[in-house]
Amino acid sequence: MVESSQGVTVVALLADPDAPTEVARRMARELPARLADASGGHRRFDVEVVSEPFTAGTEDPTVLTRRLLDRVREEKWDIVVALTDLPLHSRGHKLVVDLSHEHGLALLSLPSLGGLRFESKARRAVEEAVLSLAGAQAAEAEGAAHRRSLGNFTSRLASVHRAPVGDEEAADLRYVVGGFGGYLRVLGGMVRANRPWRLVPGLSKALAAALAAGAIAIVNSTMWSLAVSLDTTRLVIATVGSIALMIGWLIVDAHLWHRATEHSPQERKRAVLYNASTVVTVGIGVLICYVGLLLISLVWALFILNGPVFVSMTRTPLHATEYWTLAWFVASVATVGGALGSGLESDEAIRSAAYSKREQERRRTLHDEDD
Numbered sequence: 001m002v003e004s005s006q007g008v009t010v011v012a013l014l015a016d017p018d019a020p021t022e023v024a025r026r027m028a029r030e031l032p033a034r035l036a037d038a039s040g041g042h043r044r045f046d047v048e049v050v051s052e053p054f055t056a057g058t059e060d061p062t063v064l065t066r067r068l069l070d071r072v073r074e075e076k077w078d079i080v081v082a083l084t085d086l087p088l089h090s091r092g093h094k095l096v097v098d099l100s101h102e103h104g105l106a107l108l109s110l111p112s113l114g115g116l117r118f119e120s121k122a123r124r125a126v127e128e129a130v131l132s133l134a135g136a137q138a139a140e141a142e143g144a145a146h147r148r149s150l151g152n153f154t155s156r157l158a159s160v161h162r163a164p165v166g167d168e169e170a171a172d173l174r175y176v177v178g179g180f181g182g183y184l185r186v187l188g189g190m191v192r193a194n195r196p197w198r199l200v201p202g203l204s205k206a207l208a209a210a211l212a213a214g215a216i217a218i219v220n221s222t223m224w225s226l227a228v229s230l231d232t233t234r235l236v237i238a239t240v241g242s243i244a245l246m247i248g249w250l251i252v253d254a255h256l257w258h259r260a261t262e263h264s265p266q267e268r269k270r271a272v273l274y275n276a277s278t279v280v281t282v283g284i285g286v287l288i289c290y291v292g293l294l295l296i297s298l299v300w301a302l303f304i305l306n307g308p309v310f311v312s313m314t315r316t317p318l319h320a321t322e323y324w325t326l327a328w329f330v331a332s333v334a335t336v337g338g339a340l341g342s343g344l345e346s347d348e349a350i351r352s353a354a355y356s357k358r359e360q361e362r363r364r365t366l367h368d369e370d371d
Helices: 019-028 031-038 061-072 118-142 179-194 196-202 204-218 221-229 232-253 265-304 307-314 320-344 347-354 357-370
Strands: 009-015 045-051 079-084 093-100 105-109 160-163 173-177
Touching: 009 019, 009 031, 009 118, 019 031, 019 045, 019 079, 019 118, 031 045, 031 118, 061 079, 061 093, 061 105, 079 118, 093 118, 093 179, 105 118, 173 179, 179 265, 196 204, 196 265, 204 265, 204 320, 221 307, 221 320, 232 265, 232 320, 265 320
Parallel strands: 009 045, 009 079, 079 105
Antiparallel strands: 093 105, 093 173, 160 173
16 A cells, blocks of 8 residues: 555654654654655655654564564554664674565664764665655556665665565565674764763762862862873873773673673674673763863862962962863862762663663663573
8 A cells, every 4th residue: 555545655653762762753843845855746745753662672673574564564554664773683784774665664773874964864764765665665556666775875875785685584675784884883873872971960979979089189289299290191191091990990880791692703793892882882971071070170270279379389380281280180080089989870870871772671681681
């Protein structure tokens, strides 16, 4: 069926909760008009957003497609595009999108679109999928042949290419991402799905400990003498060391490291990808915290330091360079204090701050299976 009785093609964006649903709702506002324009004004489209956890308990595209087919039979949708923020794998490849023209169904893995210009890429992918599926349905209704492809999709995403589909699978067209560039694209998409900036409010106790350590350090004359004696190289080393310590502590203490459940090469590659996304996600969050501590330390130093007292203690005039050097060094010291304070946070709170909802459920399932 191409169109409903009202002459409108009904498109359902079936999205996992949290980030995929938010993306689907934003694109749904302008998607009908864009689809109508792309089809030359010959069709009208009605776009619905349905939020439900269709990936719960599985990452197998074949299982997901069958699950979606069962869901589609319950509704009066003409076309369904399913969106998930989990990275999907099929036959050793990182999946971008699976399409079943026979059933009017597309399964899109959002992380494969990368972290940059994400929403525009997602909108383009959904548009191409809908137009391809609608074109196939129109051609079938007219008894004509239809070329199954996603138009200029591969030209816009250079590392994306078509891949074979097994005879036993419901999908008839598959696009995957490959090569090192594809690996970085998926990694960037996973990090974006985790939204690392949420780690900052999620580490309230650690930040409280860091701020307390920084406030004490600023008024300590020993810290003044140490700061003015350090050169840039040592300050950089202190920065890198404190950030690395914070990242490592959070990952180890909250048990964020993913261990392969199987000994196959494929499973080991997936474990490396998941762990890389964890390190980058936590690293970005900690770096944001560090910059915040640096700025707060600088403001506190400007407010509290007294020039004559500083000179009497360090024999160094108090200029802009000394303010900056002291704030920089104190931020590193405070970050170490924050790492120790992060032990007060619950593991669940850190996981909630560091991972997307789907990734949290995936890791919870693995943990339950291990138990």
